[in-house]
Amino acid sequence: MDRNSPDRGGERRERRPPRPLDARRLDDLALSYVARFATSAGKLSDYLRRKLRERGWEGEGEADIAGIVARFVELGYIDDAMYARGKAQGLLRRGYGARRIDQALGAAGIAEPLREDARGSEVERRRAALVMARKRRFGPFGTGERLDPATREKQVAAMLRAGHPLAHARAVVNALSQEALEEWTDEAGD
Known part of the structure; x- marks a missing residue:
């Protein structure tokens, strides 16, 4: 039996409204x-x-x-700049793309110049795509067999929803091996 049930005879105290602010x-x-x-x-x-x-x-x-x-x-x-950098780095580490980061920072009221600085470099954005692919087992991180076109399209769509550009999503999903993806990530830094 619940201790606050009416059968026990327990009276619930009325919660008084909070005082107005000064x-x-x-x-x-x-x-x-x-x-x-x-x-x-x-x-x-x-x-x-x-x-x-x-x-x-x-x-x-x-x-x-x-x-x-x-x-x-x-x-x-x-400090909006520090908040933007920290939030963006956290989202990149979790595998989110630049568009999703921009949306999160915009919702937090961060100005456009600070959002631009926080989006990360091309290498960081490619690494984020790789993180998502590993986590969700997309492309070469999946079952190992070639994917049918419908499954590939679903994986590309999931990466797009996570904020990755179409070129990154296709490169990750259509990659032949994990090593090819590592090279793709490294070539952005050259």
């Missing part, structure tokens, strides 16, 4: 958020706006979200 509580929320999570200025701004919608505002005037974010950037608590 300037100090909004600042405390922002500080605890950046202490817990690596974040960007855009993500912190979105978080604070969401909290204001949920809890309301009882401070004087309008809530100064832009001021809080600017102060945190100035103090070094938030």
Whole structure:
């Protein structure tokens, strides 16, 4: 029997609504958020706006979200360039392509010049395609027998959804051996 079931006679306490925010509580929320999570200025701004919608505002005037974010950037608590590099490198290591990285950084509110810098070199993008192929057993990492065209197309489509360019997806899926893929990756660095 559940301890909160009505049969036990247990009364559930009514949860009272959280108090509306004022300037100090909004600042405390922002500080605890950046202490817990690596974040960007855009993500912190979105978080604070969401909290204001949920809890309301009882401070004087309008809530100064832009001021809080600017102060945190100035103090070094938030660094969009470092966040973009870290997020992009993590996605590359997991096998995602440049387009998917660009989407993730755009959703985090990272500006286009920083996204361009974080996308990685051609060698890194090819290595990411190789990581995905190994992980998902695409192309020469698969069963070892030649793939039928329908299976090959499905593998290419999966790589495209992961953000890889069509040329990379086809090169990986149609490669004859793992060694050929290693050479393909290395030739981008030349």
